[in-house]
Amino acid sequence: MFELLDKDGGGTLDAGELCKVMTELDIDASKEEIEQVLRDLDKDGNGEIDFDEFLYAMSTLQHEGIPLTLCLNDPFMTQMLVLK
Numbered sequence: 001m002f003e004l005l006d007k008d009g010g011g012t013l014d015a016g017e018l019c020k021v022m023t024e025l026d027i028d029a030s031k032e033e034i035e036q037v038l039r040d041l042d043k044d045g046n047g048e049i050d051f052d053e054f055l056y057a058m059s060t061l062q063h064e065g066i067p068l069t070l071c072l073n074d075p076f077m078t079q080m081l082v083l084k
């Protein structure tokens, strides 16, 4: 799953990669929404989502059954859960 999102194989997800994911899932997310998602997931604030941060997001999701952020809409969440 993480590898699918990490287009350049660098081990982290940057804003551009998040943007591509949104596009692939046919979600019309604005630049601001993508930046919001990135900020929410980026626990150490380095501007990229690393594997640990990704796992943390996924486990939070799983345990609480709530969206990562309010700006991620249902189709995206469904895709995330299916791909996982």
Ligand SMILES: [Ca+2]
Pocket (backbone or CB within 6 Å): 006, 007, 008, 009, 010, 011, 012, 013, 014, 017
């Ligand atoms: Ca990357």
Ligand SMILES: [Ca+2]
Pocket (backbone or CB within 6 Å): 042, 043, 044, 045, 046, 047, 048, 049, 050, 053
């Ligand atoms: Ca980070």
